[in-house]
Amino acid sequence: MSKGFKQRLSYRLTRDTVLVAMALGLVLNVIQITLDYFSAKESMEKEIHALIDISNSPASQIAYNIDVRLAEELLDGLLRHPATIDARITDNDNETMAAASKSSPVSSYRWVSDLLFGPDRVFRQELQVPQLEDLPLGNLIVTIDTYHYGAQFLQRAGYTLISGLLKSLILSAALLAIFYFVLTRPMLNVISALSQVQASTPEKVRLPIPANHREDEIGTMVGIINQHLETIDSSLAQLRHAESAMKNYSTQLEQEVADRTREISEKNEALQRGNRALVKAKEDAVRRARARANFLASMSHEIRTPLNGVLGMLGLALEGELDPAQRNRMEIALNAGESLLGLLNDILDISKVEAGKLSLENIPFSVRHLIEECATLHAQQARRKQILLVTEVDPDLPENFLGDPTRVRQVLNNLLSNAIKFTDEGSVRIRAAYSGGSLRIDVVDTGIGMSKEGLHRIFSPFSQADVDTTRLYGGTGLGLTLCRQLVERMHGQILVDSREGSGTHFTVTLPLPIHETYGAQDLPRVDPRLKDIGIAMAIPADNPYRSAIEAQLRKWGIPIRGASRDPDGILLALASAEDKETLEFANDWQGPGVILADATGTLPPGKANHQLLSLPLRRDELLRCLGLAAGLVHSDDQHAHRAETIDQNAAEPSLSILLVEDNQVNQLVATSLLKKLGHRAEPAENGLKALQALENNHYDLVLMDCQMPVMDGYEATQRIRQNPEWQQLPIIAVTANVMQGDREDCLASGMNDYITKPYKREELRAVIERWRPSDSAEVSGR
Incomplete structure (x- = not known):
């Protein structure tokens, strides 16, 4: 198996080695030529100056004696130097005493010499004699042609380059032969032997x-x-x-x-x-x-x-x-x-x-307001059992989060309901704080607690801590199961810690992002004059409500002092209808106002400057009571605002509503609620009757049940939308269907909104106001 010359290893090694040697030699030759160039220039300068220095003394005597013949002999002698092309002696007036010159040699390489050394050089030497040192006699002027030196330099440079190239060629031939005999030929012998190996009998x-x-x-x-x-x-x-x-x-x-x-x-x-x-x-x-x-x-x-x-x-x-x-x-x-x-x-x-x-929503909502609403909802149940329900929301908690408020409320309501159910004395506390990108809600009670065995099955469906608990307190055991599943669907975590007889501590952690539009405009405005008035605190230091109230007051920068040391502040006392001593103390208070914190719901209205603060604590309610007690906000203003709101609501024209409902009891309930809301309602038993009613009368809005005999709500809605006159008619689904996809089915059939049975009056009012036609006043008048 033979290889071409250029494919041989010896050729490639020789080529690479010679290329490196040539490159290195070229660099060294260039360095050598460069040094020779500077040496040639220096040598030229020295040689010309030496020639002029030798001629200076005779030329000075000639100028002193004004001897023209000797001057010509001296100048002819200078011209004998191959580099001198012109020599002359001049007096002080630049008049030429004697001169001699010759032509420059002609060469095809002269331009290279002129480029390196210049075309010619003129040297001027002042002439003086020792006896008249201060009197110049004239000048010796010599013109030098640099080609003499340039030609010598170019000759040496050409020799250097040619000798380097010859050395490289000789080295190439030597290396090629050496590599061939030492490396290539043995390798070819090995390759030839390998090629003879048969694949069948290697x-x-x-x-x-x-x-x-x-x-x-x-x-x-x-x-x-x-x-x-x-x-x-x-x-x-x-x-x-x-x-x-x-x-x-x-x-x-x-x-x-x-x-x-x-x-x-x-x-x-x-x-x-x-x-x-x-x-x-x-x-x-x-x-x-x-x-x-x-x-x-x-x-x-x-x-x-x-x-x-x-x-x-x-x-x-x-x-x-x-x-x-x-x-x-x-x-x-x-x-x-x-x-x-x-x-x-x-x-x-x-x-x-x-x-x-x-499915989960992802909308802005206030966790603080949600917790306060849930606590208010369960407050009456806690009062009946004579236990304290305390909300301890971090004053620095962000105002708005993004998430599903309905599911968060559902989890909190279940935990609160359980805590109150299994607590017979003491307190139930709700704490909320935000840290590390997560919302943490704690529900802590002083109830009966759970054993270690009960903790293992507390989140199982239809299970409670033990059979005796189920018999004594009732319940299905579904609440905590649902809590865990909802929290996990929201990518959170729910933990429980409990000891039998020492209460239970539930912790819910939810990774809820802060709403982007959160800002100072979402915070309640605190009148700076409250900081000058201060609070005279008459709530015992060990009472659970005091720490929550104090934390919020300190966040607002309102000073807190004891009631006995601050008779000029606003008195804030915890009282009940049976606490005569505290009520008498409040009645005798000489400060600007009194706030009575009511945890039992039994306090009657007091004096004009007495404000009732219902517990558990609500931040906005506390701020309202402070403003009223300090006289910074007048109750007449609030009554006027409420009256204005009521008047505005009453001023809204009543609507003519078609109620499509097959159940007579539900017809009666809905008709009564609509009447109390100020609207006129006409019932229809099924979808077909609804179409007939729409043909004969004008309605501002339709409340549509979904499952009805003869014609259901879906088909009725589709037929209504087929009529161009009813394209903009608001149709609201009022149905008992709450399974996944029911809402989407209603909207897909052409309905505008959806509420589920059973519904409350406020829910019905809200959905009607949301879809109230803008020209309802004119429609009602027809």
């Missing part, structure tokens, strides 16, 4: 080691190749032995394969039967899941429909005139109905979470 060949290469890399390479050939020889022997063994096993394997094939066929038939059974089981499971979903949807609708009527009627009854016993029974019935509704919602939410169909 073990029969051994490569000869080239002469004089046993100890170098070529000998080492050939030795390694021979070792590999020996290894191949050994491996082939083993393979032949293995091949012989394989032939022996082949017959046995064929028999085993036949046996295994028969077994696999039998197992495959069994597997197919199993797969058919699994497919059938899966189809049955899917049918059961759909049946369960349909059952939940149907049961939810069927339970919510009468429950809406029950809660609506109870709510309407409580707005009438009742004696205390009747009102108490009605409130009990209403609370029982709301508990049933809560249980139904918990079951539906758990089924949504387990099915992965629970």
